[in-house]
Amino acid sequence: xxFSLSINGRIHHVDEDxxxxxxxxxxxxxxxxxxxxxxxxxxxxxxxxxxxxxxxRSCSLALEAVSSAQIVTIEAVxxxxxxxxxxxxxxxxxxxxxxxxxxxxxxxxxxxxxIPAPTDDDIDIAMSGNICRCATYNRIRAAxxxxxxxxxxxxx
Amino acid sequence: MRWRRSSGQSQxxxxxxxxxxxxxxxxxxxxxxxxxxxxxxxxxxxxPANHLRTEVVQLRPVAAFxxxxxxxxxxxALFEEAGRVIQHPRCMNCHxxxxxxxxxxxxxxxxxxxxxxxDDAGAQTLRCATCHHDANFAASxxxxxxxxxxxxxxxxxQGKTLGQICRQxxxxxxxxxNREQLLHHMTEDELVGWAWHPGGQRTPAPGTQAEFGALxxxxxxxGGKCPA
Ligand code: FES
Ligand code: FES
Numbered sequence: 274x275x276f277s278l279s280i281n282g283r284i285h286h287v288d289e290d291x292x293x294x295x296x297x298x299x300x301x302x303x304x305x306x307x308x309x310x311x312x313x314x315x316x317x318x319x320x321x322x323x324x325x326x327x328x329x330r331s332c333s334l335a336l337e338a339v340s341s342a343q344i345v346t347i348e349a350v351x352x353x354x355x356x357x358x359x360x361x362x363x364x365x366x367x368x369x370x371x372x373x374x375x376x377x378x379x380x381x382x383x384x385x386x387x388i389p390a391p392t393d394d395d396i397d398i399a400m401s402g403n404i405c406r407c408a409t410y411n412r413i414r415a416a417x418x419x420x421x422x423x424x425x426x427x428x429x
Numbered sequence: 430m431r432w433r434r435s436s437g438q439s440q441x442x443x444x445x446x447x448x449x450x451x452x453x454x455x456x457x458x459x460x461x462x463x464x465x466x467x468x469x470x471x472x473x474x475x476x477p478a479n480h481l482r483t484e485v486v487q488l489r490p491v492a493a494f495x496x497x498x499x500x501x502x503x504x505x506a507l508f509e510e511a512g513r514v515i516q517h518p519r520c521m522n523c524h525x526x527x528x529x530x531x532x533x534x535x536x537x538x539x540x541x542x543x544x545x546x547x548d549d550a551g552a553q554t555l556r557c558a559t560c561h562h563d564a565n566f567a568a569s570x571x572x573x574x575x576x577x578x579x580x581x582x583x584x585x586x587q588g589k590t591l592g593q594i595c596r597q598x599x600x601x602x603x604x605x606x607n608r609e610q611l612l613h614h615m616t617e618d619e620l621v622g623w624a625w626h627p628g629g630q631r632t633p634a635p636g637t638q639a640e641f642g643a644l645x646x647x648x649x650x651x652g653g654k655c656p657a
Contacts, residue, residue: 292566294566294568294569313568313569314571315559315560315569315571316540316541318541327556327559328554328559329558329559329560330559330560330569332568333560333561333562333566333568333569333571334562334566335562335566338563380554384554387554388554395554398544398552398554398555399555401542401543401555402541402542402543402555402560404541
């Protein structure tokens with residue numbers, strides 16, 4: 274079946290089964306491979322994208338459920354929070370292997386948009402669905418605090 | 430003086446290519462014989478228990494309780510039968526006594542580590558809808574329903590006896606509903622109904638929602654008595 278998807282501000286036409294996970298469409302059909310396949314069963318967060326501004330696991334989202342939604346992936350996420358997160362990630366050298374990081378960044382950006390100055394607890398709650406096999410959790414947390422600080426002081 | 434090879438005595442012995450060819454042929458024949466030797470076929474094995482489709486568990490119908498003459502005892506017996514649904518993991522997992530749901534038939538803590546948030550549908554930054562949508566999703570195995578959320582903390586069932594749960598659901602401040610609404614919730618609510626259509630390898634609640642609703646109705650009609 275044909276679906277029209279709004280991804281990163283562009284309309285894409287795809288011809289796939291409506292039950293295909295969005296992640297498959299992003300990676301295999303549209304070659305937007307920044308979004309990663311980690312587990313496929315909503316356990317790791319590597320496939321996180323924004324759907325109408327909300328972080329969602331694209332491996333657990335049917336294509337037919339998002340045909341009228343605004344989807345943003347790691348390739349195009351932007352704005353002040355994204356810039357702050359990106360700078361903090363670079364400054365803190367957050368990634369190790371990097372595999373989980375596009376999902377981490379998508380969740381962290383959504384967190385800062387919802388809670389501009391998150392506490393450690395807020396970070397734990399928001400980020401607990403994003404697993405990092407390299408265990409960069411401490412740096413992720415520190416970088417989110419840095420990014421929030423920069424946003425708060427208007428530096429970003 | 431020029432060095433010269435001495436007589437034919439010390440010359441290396443030379444092999445013709447026939448013996449080498451013969452050796453290669455023997456090696457190939459041997460390898461084929463080993464590979465193609467008759468072997469027993471692998472035996473079919475039964476699936477491990479957690480991959481077996483669970484058989485449907487029935488509920489006893491209301492009529493089966495007609496023989497209990499004492500209305501109070503009948504009411505309690507009806508509720509105990511309905512309790513097989515109420516205390517089933519499909520129901521209990523979303524009636525936790527903490528801010529976190531449990532999952533699977535073993536009722537282990539939910540993975541990932543989620544919290545109920547202010548509206549029981551997840552924290553502001555990690556909503557249930559991050560993964561759970563309007564329907565069970567076969568590709569990821571994640572269950573779904575349009576009303577997917579936890580029961581409010583006042584409706585916690587985990588860690589309670591069936592008698593305590595009974596008194597709780599009859600107590601409007603804790604049940605958030607009167608008897609009429611309770612009956613409707615049990616018999617019609619689509620999120621409650623999910624327990625009989627949980628998708629994936631999940632064990633459904635016993636019986637059907639209609640049979641469960643009939644038990645609840647008969648229990649309320651007989652005075653809504655609670656086990657001790
Ligand atoms: S790939 Fe979607 S959560 Fe792991
Ligand atoms: S950086 Fe390697 S998995 Fe997170």
